[in-house]
Amino acid sequence: MTDPGATMLELARLNTFRGPAQILRDVSLRVGAGEAVCLVGRNGAGKTTTIDSIMGLLPVRSGRIAFRQRDITRLPTHRRALLGIGYAPEDCGIFPDLSVEENFQITAWLARPGAAAAGAGDARVFSVFPEVKGFMTRRGLHLSGGQKKMVAITRAMTLAPSILLLDEPFEGLAPVVVTRFIEAVRAIKAMGISLLIAESNLVNATRVADRLYAIDRGEIIFQGNPHDVFRNEDVMKTIRG
Amino acid sequence: MDVLLIHIINSLLYASVLFLIAGGLSLIYGVMRIVNMAHGNLYAFGAYVTAWAVGTMAAGAPVPVLLMLLPVGALAAAILGAILEPTLLRPFYRRAEEYQLLVTFGLLMILEDLMRFIWGPYPLSASEIFENFGSLTIGDVIYPTYNLLVIGVGAAAASFLWAFIYRTRFGVVLRATSQNMRMAAALGVNVNRVYVQAFTLGCFMAGLGGAIIVPSQSAVLGMGIDAVVLAFIVVVIGGLGSLEGALVGAVIVGFVREAGIAWFPEIELAVLYLAAATVLLARPAGLFGRP
Numbered sequence: 001m002t003d004p005g006a007t008m009l010e011l012a013r014l015n016t017f018r019g020p021a022q023i024l025r026d027v028s029l030r031v032g033a034g035e036a037v038c039l040v041g042r043n044g045a046g047k048t049t050t051i052d053s054i055m056g057l058l059p060v061r062s063g064r065i066a067f068r069q070r071d072i073t074r075l076p077t078h079r080r081a082l083l084g085i086g087y088a089p090e091d092c093g094i095f096p097d098l099s100v101e102e103n104f105q106i107t108a109w110l111a112r113p114g115a116a117a118a119g120a121g122d123a124r125v126f127s128v129f130p131e132v133k134g135f136m137t138r139r140g141l142h143l144s145g146g147q148k149k150m151v152a153i154t155r156a157m158t159l160a161p162s163i164l165l166l167d168e169p170f171e172g173l174a175p176v177v178v179t180r181f182i183e184a185v186r187a188i189k190a191m192g193i194s195l196l197i198a199e200s201n202l203v204n205a206t207r208v209a210d211r212l213y214a215i216d217r218g219e220i221i222f223q224g225n226p227h228d229v230f231r232n233e234d235v236m237k238t239i240r241g
Numbered sequence: 242m243d244v245l246l247i248h249i250i251n252s253l254l255y256a257s258v259l260f261l262i263a264g265g266l267s268l269i270y271g272v273m274r275i276v277n278m279a280h281g282n283l284y285a286f287g288a289y290v291t292a293w294a295v296g297t298m299a300a301g302a303p304v305p306v307l308l309m310l311l312p313v314g315a316l317a318a319a320i321l322g323a324i325l326e327p328t329l330l331r332p333f334y335r336r337a338e339e340y341q342l343l344v345t346f347g348l349l350m351i352l353e354d355l356m357r358f359i360w361g362p363y364p365l366s367a368s369e370i371f372e373n374f375g376s377l378t379i380g381d382v383i384y385p386t387y388n389l390l391v392i393g394v395g396a397a398a399a400s401f402l403w404a405f406i407y408r409t410r411f412g413v414v415l416r417a418t419s420q421n422m423r424m425a426a427a428l429g430v431n432v433n434r435v436y437v438q439a440f441t442l443g444c445f446m447a448g449l450g451g452a453i454i455v456p457s458q459s460a461v462l463g464m465g466i467d468a469v470v471l472a473f474i475v476v477v478i479g480g481l482g483s484l485e486g487a488l489v490g491a492v493i494v495g496f497v498r499e500a501g502i503a504w505f506p507e508i509e510l511a512v513l514y515l516a517a518a519t520v521l522l523a524r525p526a527g528l529f530g531r532p
Contacts, residue, residue: 055427077426093424095417102413109410110429159429 006033007069008163008194009054009085014063016053023049025218026063031163036185036195038209040202040229040239046218047198048090051165054196055087056080068162082110086161088152090168090198094140100151101136107158124191125157128184145172153184163194170204182207202229202239214239243380248499250379254388256495257395261450262468263475264402264487265443271482272419272439275330275341279348280447281469282356286321287314287448288455288464289356295367295456304373311370311452318448319441326440331433349466357462364459371456391453398449399488406484415439419482477517480530489528 009031016024023046031037039047052058054065056077065073072080081087095103104125126133129150135143143151149169156164169185170178185208189195199205205212206226214222214235222235229235266280291314295307329348333341374387406412418425418435426432450468451460458464475494479486497516501509520527 057423057427076431077423078429078431081427081429087427089424089427093421093427095420095424097416097420098413102417105410106414106417106425106428106430109414155428 007031008033008035008067009196010064010066011050011054012064012066014050014053014065015061016049016058017061018049018058022061023218024053027215027218027220029213029220029223031194031196033162034189034192034194036189036197036208036210037213038197038199038205038211039213039215040199040205041215042200042239045215047200047215048167049218050215051087051089051167051196051198054080054165055085081107081159084159084162086156086159086164088149088156088164088166088169090171092148092152094143094148094151096141097139099137099139100132100143103140103151103155104158107155122158122160125154128157128187129154146174146177149173149181150184153188157188161193163196164188166195166197168198168200170199170201178204202236206230243382246379247382247384248503250384250388250392252492252495252499253392253395254495255498256491257392257398258450258454259471259475259494260395260488260491261398261446261453263472263479263491264399264484265446265450266469266472267476267479267482267484267487268402268446269440269443270476271484272415273330273334273436275334276338276345276481277330277443278342278345278469279325279352280345280443281467281472282349282352282465283318283322283444284447284451284468285356285460285462285465286352286451287318288451288460289360289365290314290317290448291452292365292367292455292460293360295370296365300369304370307367307370307373311456312449314452314455315445315449318451319445322444323437323441325444326437327433330440331436349469353462353465360460362462364461365455366459367456368459369456385457387457391457394449394453398446402446402484411438471513474513474517476527478520478527480527482531483527483529486527486529 007030011027011029014024014027015022027046027050029037029039039050041047049058053060056075060073064071067080067083067085072083132150132154135147153166153169170181173181182204185195185197197205197208206229209226212222212224212226212229213220214229216238221238222229222232262280262284266277269275269277269280291311294310294313299307299310325348329344333344371385371387374385374390376383376385406415414425414430415435418430418432422432471494475487475490478493479490493516494513497512498509501512505512
C-alpha cells in the first residue's frame with residue numbers, strides 16, 4: 001500500500017515532558033489525507049502523551065506539529081479543535097451532568113460563521129453510530145462504558161473534523177462490540193476523514209490501520225505496513241511483552 | 242402571628258442577600274475551582290459604589306432616578322471582576338491551593354484599603370431610597386416596604402441565574418467547562434474566556450447584593466469580611482460549587498440567624514457555626530455538593 005500524497009498531520013522530533021519526566025523522545029510521525037494510522041505500544045509507552053501533545057493538552061518541550069502544513073505547535077487547544085482536529089480520549093471525557101444531546105451541541109454553538117463545524121444536525125455525524133439516537137436525553141453519568149465510547153466518537157464527529165484522534169477506542173469492549181467499533185472506524189475512514197488511533201492491542205490495530213507506528217519508552221521503534229509488523233521479531237517482543 | 246410573619250420576611254430578606262453573595266462565590270468555585278476570599282469585598286465594593294452614586298453624586302435627584310442608579314454597584318463590581326481575573330488570579334490556577342488562598346486573601350485586604358482610600362473611613366449612606374419607599378403595616382406591625390423589594394430582587398436573580406445556567410447555550414458551555422475543562426477545550430471551548438465570563442457574573446451577583454442592601458443599611462468598612470464569613474457558612478452547608486446548595490444554604494442561614502437574633506442573641510453566630518459543623522459531620526461535601 002502506498003502513502004496517500006497529501007499530509008494531514010505531521011509530528012517532527014517531538015519531545016514532551018510530564019512534570020520532570022521526559023515521556024516522548026524525538027517522536028516523528030505522519031498521517032496522510034484519508035489515511036488510518038495506528039500508534040501501537042504497551043501501557044505507558046507514550047501513546048496518550050503523543051495524542052495529548054497533538055491536542056495541545058500538554059506543552060511540547062521541542063519539536064514541531066503541523067496540521068495541513070500549518071504549524072500548530074504553540075496554538076491553544078480550542079483553536080486546534082476548531083481547525084478540525086477531533087479527539088476522543090481514553091476515558092471518553094463525557095460531561096456527566098450534561099445530556100448526550102447537550103454533549104453534542106457544544107461544538108455547534110461554538111462554530112463561527114463560515115467555520116466547518118457540522119453540529120449535531122449533520123446526518124454524517126449519526127451515520128457512524130445510529131445507536132446513540134436511542135439515548136439522547138440520558139445524562140452522561142448514566143451511560144455504560146460502550147455507550148460512552150460511542151458518544152465520545154460521535155461528539156468528535158460534530159466538529160466536522162479532517163482528522164480524528166482516538167485514544168484506545170476499543171478498550172474494555174466485548175469482542176463482538178469491538179467488531180462493531182471497527183466497522184465504525186472504517187465508516188469514518190470511508191468519509192475521507194484521517195485517523196490516528198492509539199491502540200495497545202496489535203490485532204485490533206492491524207484490522208483498521210493502513211500504516212502502523214510502534215512506540216516504546218517514548219520512542220518510535222517501527223513504522224510500516226500491518227503485515228510487516230508481525231515479521232519484525234523485536235517489535236513483536238516489545239509490544240506483546 | 243404577625244410577629245412570626247415578620248420573622249419569616251426578615252429571614253427571606255437576609256437569605257436573598259446571602260444568596261447573591263454565596264451564589265457568586267459558589268459559581269466561581271464550580272467553574273474554576275478557586276476559593277475567592279476577596280469575594281466579600283466585591284459585595285462591599287458594589288455597596289460603596291451604589292451608596293456613592295445615590296447618596297453623593299445624585300443626592301436630591303428624584304427617587305426614580307435614584308432607583309435607576311441602584312445597579313451601578315453591580316456593574317462596577319462586574320467590571321472590577323473582569324479586570325482582576327485575567328491579571329491577578331489566572332496565573333495561580335495551576336498552583337497549589339495555599340497560593341490561591343494567599344492571593345485572594347491579599348486581594349481582600351487590598352480592596353478593603355482601596356475603599357478606605359477612595360471613600361474614607363466613614364459610612365456611606367443611600368438611605369434616601371429606603372425612606373422614600375415608606376412602610377406598610379402587617380397586622381399591627383410597621384414594616385419597611387423596601388425590604389420586600391430586596392426579597393423580590395433576590396428571587397428574580399435566583400430564577401434568572403437558574404434559567405441562564407440550565408436553559409441557555411452559554412450555560413451548557415459553562416457547565417461543560419466546570420465538569421471537564423480539558424475536554425471542553427478539546428471541543429473548541431475557549432476556556433479562558435469562559436473563566437472571565439463566569440468570574441464577572443459571580444462578581445456582578447455579589448455587587449448586586451451590596452447594591453440592593455445599601456439603602457437599608459450603609460456601606461461600612463469591614464462589611465465585606467463579615468459577608469464572606471457568612472457566605473462561607475452558606476456554601477459549607479449547601480456544598481461548594483452548587484447553586485441549588487447556595488440557595489438552600491442561604492435560606493437555612495437566613496432562618497437560623499433570624500431565630501438566633503430573636504430568641505438567643507448572645508450566641509447568634511455560634512448557632513450558625515454549629516449548623517455548619519453539623520452539616521459537615523453528616524455530609525462533608527455539603528447538602529448538594531459532590532463528595
